[in-house]
Amino acid sequence: xxxxxxxxxxxxxxxxxxxxxxxxxxxxxxxxxxxxxxxxxxxxxxxxxxxxxxxxxxxxxxxxxxxxxxxxxxxxxxxxxxxxxxxxxxxxxxxxxxxxxxxxxxxxxxxxxxxxxxxxxxxxxxxxxxxxxxxxxxxx
Amino acid sequence: xxxxxxxxxxxxxxxxxxxxxxxxxxxxxxxxxxxxxxxxxxxxxxxxxxxxxxxxxxxxxxxxxxxxxxxxxxxxxxxxxxxxxxxxxxxxxxxxxxxxxxxxxxxxxxxxxxxxxxxxxxxxxxxxxxxxxxxxxxxx
Amino acid sequence: xxxxxxxxxxxxxxxxxxxxxxxxxxxxxxxxxxxxxxxxxxxxxxxxxxxxxxxxxxxxxxxxxxxxxxxxxxxxxxx
Amino acid sequence: xxxxxxxxxxxxxxxxxxxxxxxxxxxxxxxxxxxxxxxxxxxxxxxxxxxxxxxxxxxxxxxxxxxxxxxxxxxxxxx
Numbered sequence: 001x002x003x004x005x006x007x008x009x010x011x012x013x014x015x016x017x018x019x020x021x022x023x024x025x026x027x028x029x030x031x032x033x034x035x036x037x038x039x040x041x042x043x044x045x046x047x048x049x050x051x052x053x054x055x056x057x058x059x060x061x062x063x064x065x066x067x068x069x070x071x072x073x074x075x076x077x078x079x080x081x082x083x084x085x086x087x088x089x090x091x092x093x094x095x096x097x098x099x100x101x102x103x104x105x106x107x108x109x110x111x112x113x114x115x116x117x118x119x120x121x122x123x124x125x126x127x128x129x130x131x132x133x134x135x136x137x138x139x140x
Numbered sequence: 141x142x143x144x145x146x147x148x149x150x151x152x153x154x155x156x157x158x159x160x161x162x163x164x165x166x167x168x169x170x171x172x173x174x175x176x177x178x179x180x181x182x183x184x185x186x187x188x189x190x191x192x193x194x195x196x197x198x199x200x201x202x203x204x205x206x207x208x209x210x211x212x213x214x215x216x217x218x219x220x221x222x223x224x225x226x227x228x229x230x231x232x233x234x235x236x237x238x239x240x241x242x243x244x245x246x247x248x249x250x251x252x253x254x255x256x257x258x259x260x261x262x263x264x265x266x267x268x269x270x271x272x273x274x275x276x277x278x279x280x
Numbered sequence: 281x282x283x284x285x286x287x288x289x290x291x292x293x294x295x296x297x298x299x300x301x302x303x304x305x306x307x308x309x310x311x312x313x314x315x316x317x318x319x320x321x322x323x324x325x326x327x328x329x330x331x332x333x334x335x336x337x338x339x340x341x342x343x344x345x346x347x348x349x350x351x352x353x354x355x356x357x358x359x
Numbered sequence: 360x361x362x363x364x365x366x367x368x369x370x371x372x373x374x375x376x377x378x379x380x381x382x383x384x385x386x387x388x389x390x391x392x393x394x395x396x397x398x399x400x401x402x403x404x405x406x407x408x409x410x411x412x413x414x415x416x417x418x419x420x421x422x423x424x425x426x427x428x429x430x431x432x433x434x435x436x437x438x
Contacts, residue, residue, distance in 0.1 A: 016156060025229055028178035030252075033169070033243065035359050038168035051358065054288055054351060055316075058358075082358060086341075089165055090308045094359050103173065103254060109309035110171075111247050114359060122351075123358025136289040137357035175438050192438065194367055194430060196414045201387075222437060234438050254438060262411075262430075263437025264368035276368040277436035278407075 006062030007081045008053055012090045023125050024076040027099040031106035033114045034096040045130035051084045051093065055124040058082070067114045073109035075100040080113060084121060146202030153232045163218040167239040170190035171246035173254045174192045175234040177227045185270035191224045191233065194262040198222070205256045215240040220253060222263060268275055281346045285316060289354055295320040309333065310340040311357070313352055324354055360384070360425045364395065369434055374399040388412065389419045392431055403430075408432055 003021070013094045015034070022030060030058040039046055051059050062080060069078050074098045083093050143161070155174070162170060179186055202220060209218045216239045223233050236253050240246040267272045283304055287295045295316075306312035309331040315324065331340050332351040344350070364381055366374045374395075385391035388410040395401065409428040410419050423429070 008348075017324055023176075023230060029176040030176060032174075033247070034170040034171060034172075035243070036163075036168055036239075039165040047332070052288055052292075053358070054286065054332070054353065056355070057332050057353075060335065068149060071204065081246055099176075101178065103175070103251075107173070107247065107251050111243075112328070114159040114243060118359035120356070121358050122288070122353050122356055123328075125357040126289070137294065138290060138324075138353075138355040140355070192367055194365065194411070194432065197411050197416075197430070200414065221378075223402075258435070258438035259425070260435070261437050262367070262409075262432050262435055264433070265436040266368070274371065276433075278369060278403075278434040279436055280434070 002112040004059070004063060005066040005079050006055045006059060008055060008058060008084050008086050009081050010083075013081045013083060013095050015092070015095055016017055018079060018081060018097060020094065021079055022077045022097050022099040025098055026101055027076045029059060029106040030097065030099045031095075031103070031110040032098070033096040033110050035081055035114070036087050037091045037093055039089045041127060042126075043133040046089070047130055048088050049128060050086050050126040051082070052124050052126065053082070053084045058122050062117065062122045065113060066121065068116075069098070069109045069113050072112070073100070074102070075105075075109045078109055078113060078115060082117070082121070084123070144159075144199070144203060145206040145219050146199060148195060148198060148224050152227050153221045153223060153235050155232070155235055157217060158221060158235065158237060161219055161267050162217045162237050162239040164239055164257050166217045166241055167240055169243040169246040170239045171243070171249050172227065172238070173234075173236040175254070177231045177233055178195040179229045181267060182197055182210040184267075186226050186229070187268045187270055188226060189268060190226050190266040191222070192264050192266065193222070193224045195224075198262050201261045202257065205253060205260065209238070209249045210255050212252070213240070214242070215249045217254060218249060220257060222257070222261070224263070243270075281344070283312065283344060283347070283350045286349065286351045288351070291322060291324075291352060291354055294322055307340050307343060309338065309344065309350060312344065312350060313340070316352075327341070328355060329353055360423070362391065362426070363424060363428045365428065365430045370401060370403075371432055372412070372429060375399055386422060388417065388423065389422050389430060391423065391429060393420070395431075403433055407434060412430070
């Protein structure tokens with residue numbers, strides 16, 4: 001079993017610890033994306049949020065996305081870690097890192113990966129609002 | 141005098157130390173780019189390289205690029221640090237970080253900034269090849 | 281036939297549980313969803329859900345087998 | 360008129376120095392480049408260079424003044 005490229009984490013994501021897996025002597029470019037918990041959404045003040053995952057399928061689908069990215073783009077390595085559990089404003093919710101020989105491929109792959117993760121991976125966000133309400137987000 | 145957004149560094153860039161300047165409670169997205177020293181270029185094995193800058197103008201031009209990015213894109217903050225001096229394979233040569241409310245603006249601004257830095261900022265690369273030769277790069 | 285269902289996010293809230301085992305005559309996920317939507321008052325039309333059986337996405341008209349683990353996935357919001 | 364020139368990258372290698380002060384009759388950067396290119400054997404046509412005077416990019420036909428610091432910038436390769 002090889003080291004998984006997509007992971008779920010119940011504890012804070014340590015970006016510095018993820019980085020060595022992306023190092024490659026031939027790679028001149030590294031692009032990364034981080035999703036942070038915002039203090040607002042759709043005009044409502046957000047206090048904190050929870051992420052819930054259907055873990056077995058999330059891991060399989062995340063891994064499939066990263067494999068697809070490696071086939072579609074000229075990249076050396078690509079990784080993603082997504083938080084689950086309870087997060088506060090400013091916390092890192094998701095990290096994507098891509099290394100490539102050239103910057104175009106690194107940017108393109110990184111953006112494609114986060115778009116696909118948000119579209120396909122079974123993870124749901126429950127936002128807790130300043131007014132005490134909360135709600136699971138199910139985008140149209 | 142405000143904290144400069146663009147800097148030159150004669151010592152290794154500490155990405156973790158740069159990050160707090162980009163934090164913003166309203167920012168849900170952070171995109172970054174890192175340029176690493178590759179072990180090859182145009183088919184030649186590269187051993188190490190030197191970056192030389194016309195520092196006064198590089199700082200002014202870099203700062204202008206970051207100000208332009210903040211005017212062009214809906215971003216919260218944008219920063220860049222470029223190394224000067226002697227670097228080895230795998231060393232971080234340039235870092236760009238952008239925070240924004242949404243990921244589209246973060247990616248677009250990050251990519252635009254590195255493209256402009258490479259096009260406009262007076263910094264030159266001297267590559268030292270495995271065969272003992274070296275040469276300043278002056279792209280067409 | 282016995283099937284196991286897992287519920288996530290607003291479906292879990294509405295069902296008041298994260299999982300249940302049902303004795304069902306449903307032959308497909310489509311028939312099973314009609315049954316559990318009526319039982320728990322799920323508001324999502326099936327078209328807005330994806331279906332997974334035993335940890336893989338499947339078509340809603342694929343036959344079910346005894347012991348299958350079925351998940352109706354509401355639109356995701358990770359990232 | 361006295362002007363100071365800074366040289367970078369391959370121009371510095373070719374000139375064998377990073378800076379020099381010249382007593383020149385050149386009225387513009389264009390005229391000054393013709394003079395220093397002949398003196399040091401610079402191969403770049405002026406069209407491939409950018410010109411900075413006193414730390415800011417300028418047009419090659421802008422008048423020079425006594426004491427100006429002039430830089431002819433070869434194509435950059437940072438990043």
